Amino acid sequence: MTEITPGFDFAVSIDCVLFGFDGSELKILLIERNEEPFKDWWALPGNLVNKDESVDQSAQRILKELTGLSDIYMEQYYAFGEVNRHPQGRVISVAYYAMLRLGGEKPLKPLSSYAKKAQWINVADLPKLAFDHQHILNKGLEKIKRRIKHLPLAFELLPEKFTLTQVQSVYELILGKKLDKRNFRKKILSFKVLKELEEKQRGVSFRAATLYKFDKRKYNKLFGKEISF
Amino acid sequence: MTEITPGFDFAVSIDCVLFGFDGSELKILLIERNEEPFKDWWALPGNLVNKDESVDQSAQRILKELTGLSDIYMEQYYAFGEVNRHPQGRVISVAYYAMLRLGGEKPLKPLSSYAKKAQWINVADLPKLAFDHQHILNKGLEKIKRRIKHLPLAFELLPEKFTLTQVQSVYELILGKKLDKRNFRKKILSFKVLKELEEKQRGVSFRAATLYKFDKRKYNKLFGKEISF
DNA sequence: ATATAACGTGTATTTTTTACACTAAGTAAT
DNA sequence: ATTACTTAGTGTAAAAAATACACGTTATAT
Numbered sequence: 001m002t003e004i005t006p007g008f009d010f011a012v013s014i015d016c017v018l019f020g021f022d023g024s025e026l027k028i029l030l031i032e033r034n035e036e037p038f039k040d041w042w043a044l045p046g047n048l049v050n051k052d053e054s055v056d057q058s059a060q061r062i063l064k065e066l067t068g069l070s071d072i073y074m075e076q077y078y079a080f081g082e083v084n085r086h087p088q089g090r091v092i093s094v095a096y097y098a099m100l101r102l103g104g105e106k107p108l109k110p111l112s113s114y115a116k117k118a119q120w121i122n123v124a125d126l127p128k129l130a131f132d133h134q135h136i137l138n139k140g141l142e143k144i145k146r147r148i149k150h151l152p153l154a155f156e157l158l159p160e161k162f163t164l165t166q167v168q169s170v171y172e173l174i175l176g177k178k179l180d181k182r183n184f185r186k187k188i189l190s191f192k193v194l195k196e197l198e199e200k201q202r203g204v205s206f207r208a209a210t211l212y213k214f215d216k217r218k219y220n221k222l223f224g225k226e227i228s229f
Numbered sequence: 230m231t232e233i234t235p236g237f238d239f240a241v242s243i244d245c246v247l248f249g250f251d252g253s254e255l256k257i258l259l260i261e262r263n264e265e266p267f268k269d270w271w272a273l274p275g276n277l278v279n280k281d282e283s284v285d286q287s288a289q290r291i292l293k294e295l296t297g298l299s300d301i302y303m304e305q306y307y308a309f310g311e312v313n314r315h316p317q318g319r320v321i322s323v324a325y326y327a328m329l330r331l332g333g334e335k336p337l338k339p340l341s342s343y344a345k346k347a348q349w350i351n352v353a354d355l356p357k358l359a360f361d362h363q364h365i366l367n368k369g370l371e372k373i374k375r376r377i378k379h380l381p382l383a384f385e386l387l388p389e390k391f392t393l394t395q396v397q398s399v400y401e402l403i404l405g406k407k408l409d410k411r412n413f414r415k416k417i418l419s420f421k422v423l424k425e426l427e428e429k430q431r432g433v434s435f436r437a438a439t440l441y442k443f444d445k446r447k448y449n450k451l452f453g454k455e456i457s458f
Numbered sequence: 459a460t461a462t463a464a465c466g467t468g469t470a471t472t473t474t475t476t477a478c479a480c481t482a483a484g485t486a487a488t
Numbered sequence: 489a490t491t492a493c494t495t496a497g498t499g500t501a502a503a504a505a506a507t508a509c510a511c512g513t514t515a516t517a518t
Contacts, residue, residue, distance in 0.1 A: 050236075051239075051319055054311045054312050081285070081287075092241050165495080165496080180477075180478085182479095182497085183476065183477085187475090204484095206493075206494045207495050207497095210497090409509085412506075412508085415506095433516085434463080434517070435463045435514090437516090
């Protein structure tokens, strides 16, 4: 495969679908473009892969450039390769998703010049997107729906300490449906990857819930086994 | 994302992991390379994506060029993008898998010049592969293991009419373990995608088994629901 | 007729999933 | 301090699914 000479005229880009959870809403990071094509449109954060970096490395770099975050677990989920997906040339885009906890503290840091701003936007309330980004995003959503059913991914969206009700909210938001509280707790606790803390929520109106921590050691053992929600 | 000018110096290739089942063994289609690099090595069939075709179209074209087959369900499963995966330039490879029934009749048709020959080789008995193809193949195998647990894909490997024992063999080969005959039959029949025929096997020593057909209509309805083996 | 080898079938047990509703605890207001 | 309010937290019974397990049946070959 791969004769040399011809064919070396494609570009490869990364697009990131960054899911964020602020404690109540599921959000996605979008940028507002400052350049043609699609100037002033919202788009997924992404950029071209450099010649001297792997696509995985590139995804990490781009994530960092756009959010200041590093060491986030990102997973590649699909390569988009329609002929006319980019109006200025043949660009294959490799899509990654990541899940992030959002806190007030998180500053949306260094925006490359091609973006006017970056913003976390509620999935329930998305604008029209540039390129085929709506399609890329839809496929990312499908993907995490499938994955969250089998692996307890939700914890990447949650703060270090969280309540079971918060975990359930994440599941309900991603799966798009209500779950039974007692059954959900039975199930999620049965995996034994949550450690109950002595601590309770503070500063809430009404009864404070017990806080839990995610036990990464046990989680890693679980990996490989598939589970169902 | 994607400034123009720089970056348009990548190539994109397709590599296909074609699983085949001849009634008893699980095989993979390999070619023997006739060109540098890796001249005389075995490799996955693949080729460069053309400028005027999508990666999906390209995968179909390449499959056809190498096997003469068309209208095969192929699924993209990963993009491989390490910097030095190809010694002659920066090539991103998008991998697809497909599952094919093998019969004596199947001629391994038109081999492009870059291949000395193409051959179905037992998965249990693979040679050393060119490039990162062993890695690509491993990931493909993992993928179908996971998928076959959730969807009755196995039928793509089987002839039009088949016995339940053959279906079970396919599952056992892919999953790499023995399954209980009665439980397997209970499960596979419970999906109601198999139609029992009046017909029995012919030309076998010993008792002939009942033949079944795959009901594609019902299968398509099932799609979307996930199931477990 | 007999031996052979694969076919085809059932049940009991355990595990998992589902459905379903109330009391307890803490906060806020009066 | 009483009351009203809101969320936390818990158990059980029924149904469904998964598992473990063994033998009589049938077509073929000799």
